[in-house]
Amino acid sequence: MSGVRLLVGTKKGAFVMTSDGARKKWTIEGPHFAGWEIYHLKGSPADPNRIYASQSSGWFGQVMQRSNDGGKTWEAVGNQFVYDGPTGTHKWYDDSDHPWDFKRVWHLEPSLDDPDKVFAGVEDAALFVTSDGGQTWNEQAGLRTYPTASTWAPGAGGLGLHTIILDPTQKDRMYIAISAAGVFRSEDGGKTWTQRNLGLKSNHIPDPDAETGHCVHRIAMHPAKPNVLFMQKHWDVMRSDDCADNWHEISGNLPTDFGFVVDINANDPDTVYVIPITSDSHHFVPEGKLRVYRSKTGGDDWEALTKGLPQKDCYVNVLRDAMAVDSMDPSGVYFGTSGGQVYASPDGGDTWDAIVHDLPQVLSVEVQTL
Amino acid sequence: MNQQVHVVLPRNLQILAGVGRDVEVSVDGDVTQRSVLDALEADYPALLGTMRDAKSKQRRPMIRFFACEEDFTNEPIDAPLPAEVASGKEPLLIIGAIAGG
Incomplete structure (x- = not known):
């Protein structure tokens, strides 16, 4: 492995950042698709030069982009996303x-x-x-037609399917998460699903431990421990040790357990990262301090990582898809903020430095280890 | 008979299509919103779905069509556009509704 490539989606375009194994000096290319919202970019594990990007705009709709050369050049591919069969209804904000x-x-x-x-x-x-x-897209309608789907309601950001996890040890096992419905697991490659929310408690819904309706913000899995999942819920950091069958809280000594991101060190499946956010009405970090919290024990016991991060007058947010870890040794950790900063730690979170300070609002960060 | 129609695209669609501000398309038959958009999408497939829904052909809500200092946005999509547009003398302006303060 000789270096890393960051794929950063922002409110006004995409940026590709590359560095060698030291991860100290960075080359920044972009903006690609200037003026468009780039919700997410991700590279293929099977071919790192193949990268896909979601490009959208309130004016011009959805466009999908594909690169075959590591993000140097792009081509628009298919952008027709048509639900398969009758669409039915879900709940709106007013019920x-x-x-x-x-x-x-x-x-x-x-x-x-x-x-x-x-x-x-x-x-x-x-x-x-x-x-x-990417030329044609087909819906796996078993999820949208799940028996509880008519009761799903959007979170403040919309009724979004924001997390997809593929189990590398079980070919057809996958997980998804929806705000605000919860976690679902498939054992057949996405054709059929079961909701997996036992143990979640959400005080903002009428029945706090209902089977559905939880605003799950993000889930993460380490490939070496695929039965263990970590979750940042609207409030609460959660863990499952049995493929999402049961969840228990691991918020422990966090200053607040509201947040969006959760990720796992590539070299240690028990080392977990979150970024606490003050509350759901204050979408910024507590006390004006940007702190990543790391647990080396799989939760409950958390330490603040602050070296190189602003510790006063900082009021940024970090969105759910805006953290990533590389698989170098030591593992690099990256995140992007609502203020347009992208921070990198080449040593598992011990020290941080800003790769760039002044991008548009960061929506997503992914990293490829090359 | 083919007619050469000038179309002015908003900046975001220029970038997406890889063209300049003013593009020329060849329209077969009546020059209408539908026929111009059909020609545009045929020449620049990257624009599919960005001005109207790819399947229903319904205009995206914040797209507007101006020509000859008139707003044709809410005219029937098969209604003829002005003769000046059909002749190539005046462009059809495709506008993203204004945003910001």
Whole structure:
């Protein structure tokens, strides 16, 4: 492994940042797709030069982009996301029934072994898949037609399917998460699903431990421990040790357990990172201090990582797809903020430095270890 | 008979299509919103779905069509555009509704 490539999606374009193994000096290219919202970019594990990007705009809708050369050049591919069959309704903010309506692609998850196959999580929540490199997209309708789907309601950001996790040890096992429905698991590659929210408690819904309706912000899995999942919920950091069958809280000594991101050190499946955010009405870090919290014990016991991060007058947010870890040794950790900073730690979080300070609002950060 | 129609695209769509501000498309038959958009999408497939829904052909809500100092946005999509547009003398302006303060 000779270096890393960061794929950064922002409110006004995409940026590609590269560095050698030291991860100290960076080359920044972009903005690609200037003026467009780039919710997410992700490279294929099977072919790192194959990268997909979700490009969208309130004016011009959804566009999908593909690069075959590591982000140097791009071509628009298929952008038709048509729900398969009758769309039915989900709940709206006022509890009325609202027709399912495609708005944008939130998250892309390329297949682990086929560069032409990619899953896409969209708003209004549904799972699409392409098997031809993005030219055509087909819905896996088993999720949207799940028996509780008519009761799903959007979080403040919309009814988005934002997390897709593919289990590298069980070919057809995958997980998705929806705000605000919860976690779902499939054992057949996305055709059929079961909701997996036992143990979650959310005080903002009428029945706090209901089977559905939880605003899950992000889940993460380490490939060496695929039965263990970590979750940042709207409030609460959670963990499952049995493939999401049961969840328990691991917020421990965090200053607040509201937040968006959660990620795992590539070299240690028990080392977990979150970035606490003050509250759901204060979408900025507590006390004006930007602190990443790390647990080396798989939760409950957290330490603040602050070296190189602003510790006064800082009021940024970090969105759910805006943290990533590389698989160098030591593992690098990266995140982007609502203020347009992208921070990197080449030593697992011990020290941090800003790669760039003044991008548009960062929506997503992914890293490829090359 | 093919007619050469000038179309002015908003900046974001220029970048997406890889063209300049003013593009020329060849329209077969009546020059209408539908026929111009059909020609545009045929020449620049990257624009599919960005001005109207790819399947229903319904205009995206914040796209507007101006020509000859008139707003044709809410005219029927198969209604003829002005003769000046059909002749190539005046462009069809495709506008992203204004935003910001």
